[in-house]
Amino acid sequence: MKLEQTEAWEQGPTDMSATTQSPVVTAALREAAAETDSRQEGLFQYKDLLLMLIWRDIKIRYKQSIMGFFWAVLMPILIIGSGMIVMVVFSTISGHPINKTDVLAVAAKAVPWAFFVAAIRFGTNSLVANKELVTKIYFPRAIMPIAAVLASFFDFAVAESVLAIVLILARVGVSVQIFWLPVLLAALMLFTAGLALLLACANLFFRDVKYLVEVVLTYGIFFTPVFYSAAKLGKWGWILMLNPLGPILESISSVLVLHQPPSPTWLVYSAAWSVLIFLVSWRIFQKSEAAFAEAI
């Protein structure tokens, strides 16, 4: 995989043809033997730039620190609020009272959902918003959507900290299941980053992709188990789980709130999607990168 090779690239140009894309450059590098074409450095070389762009995005949002913090928790609070309304409606119809666990489960799912929405929205625009950089300066373009996703991840971390406090206050407790969390977050990140790469690229070529994305993100919450658990749908629950985000969100809420292990089948299903989406998107992104400066 490309990312791994770039680290080897750091050590020295041992296998140069592997990191290059176009046959022209491949030939060039072979000819140049041990000399590197300085423009073909790997993504790893740009670690500082990636960190700097993430820092920029965070810095700008948190310039007024109160507002920055507010933004990080606003979306999750709104989602939890709407979830409460949905739950009240459900409980009125079914006659079952709302319990604390249900509310907290919605909260545990609302925070990662808010991250997904923000990261995709931000990531989709990342290339077009930095048009000046795309047309004037060379660096691996994948840095931009990835920086956008990681900057949103910072907000997510802030919101998760708030959630942790809420869970502690609600005396939910912690179980050994929490060790699943890194795995679940990795799958969520991979899925989100993959989609962001693909959509950023698509939005560069077709500027109305962002409107389409907006619509899908707005209504996507109804096709994802956030307000309610898939189990509530009874025998049709599996349809909601087909959405790769479904099992991830359900698993997050079950390891944090319900203290139950995630369903292995669904977890594997989601993880497979995440890896697949990321790899395919990465490939498409790399293939079309050369045309960005002309098409933007």
Place this chain on the structure above:
Amino acid sequence: MGHNGIQFSGVWKKFAKGEKFDSLRDLIPSMAKWLVSGNHRGELRQREFWALKDVSFDVHGQALALIGPNGSGKSTALKLLSGILKPDRGEVHVRGRLGALIELGAGFHPDLTGRENIYLNGTILGMKKAEITRKFDEIVEFSGIGEFIDTPVKRYSSGMYARLGFSVAAHIDPEVLLVDEVLSVGDYHFQQKCFDKMRDFVRKGTTLVFVSHNMAAVSGLCKTALLLKHGVPVFLGDVAGAIQKYYSFYEEETSNDNIELAEVRLRTAAGEERDVFDPGECVVLEVKLKALQDLRNAHAALLIHTVDGQLVFDTATSRLLNNRPLELKKGETATVAFTLDMNLRSGVFLMGFNISSEIDVPGQYIYYNGCVKRVVMSREQKANGIVHLNPRAELTLG
């Protein structure tokens, strides 16, 4: 260093002009149409043109100027070198750490302070964070921003903005440096500083590719130059030759239905036709014209510009001949001759000639016709500047 360099071999680059499908809204109907109509060749095909045609050059540890009129492909060549664009044919190699002064202050964020933007812009240009920290004071010092370094750059003047941008870019310590017309930023003093900085780079063995319309800067920095026109390499060789050739592009003659310029002669007072003169020499521009329509109340004007477009001198028959107008019937001919003492410094000037007539509104003219001749003033080492004031000096001791 010493091993850095650029190789551009047989490079072709094409661009599409005209309409592009940049939204799904346009794409989907046109794809449907394409499927239904069975016209699988016509409409989606974009018209293409070559922005660069078979361009080759090699530079290793020296300075090369890319010159040419607008749209000749200079910036495209730089973008190919920096890796932003990929060639359609041919190969581009760059060896050594690449720095590009193409867009000053690229990626500056208005809400961040000068300090923060130095880090942001520096990493965008390819520096490591630690490296920026090391050079930070030097960068601030060079920019002359001083106490404003902790002010958000949105409060900067455009000059300060550009100065900070140049300052960051100049501290990349590149082995290969691409420069695109950035010397025009800041005041005279800062321009001089930038120029000196680039000269330092060249002295240290940096490979420099320099794009500019400022021929004084071009000849001051580079020994060789590549002249491009419409993407075609016209001349590759010593900078003086390239500049001469470049100016010949400006020679033009326009013609329309009103007048025909039958003969344009640039000569000495003695009648010898040439385009190279000594400062102070007497020069005659003689134009024989033929009226293709009736011509009423017309005047001929002569303008001399520097190649940078600065007006040096202009005059007209209306002023020189007591407002005696040019009146010609269709088919008649006349000869206009301007005689000048060319008290100009050495270099290239553009001498324009045109016929105009004042319409009802005073100060408003219709231009009928014109031509531009290139005049070369031969080398005169005594002075600099635009004009030649025939200087003499006396030195009295005691």
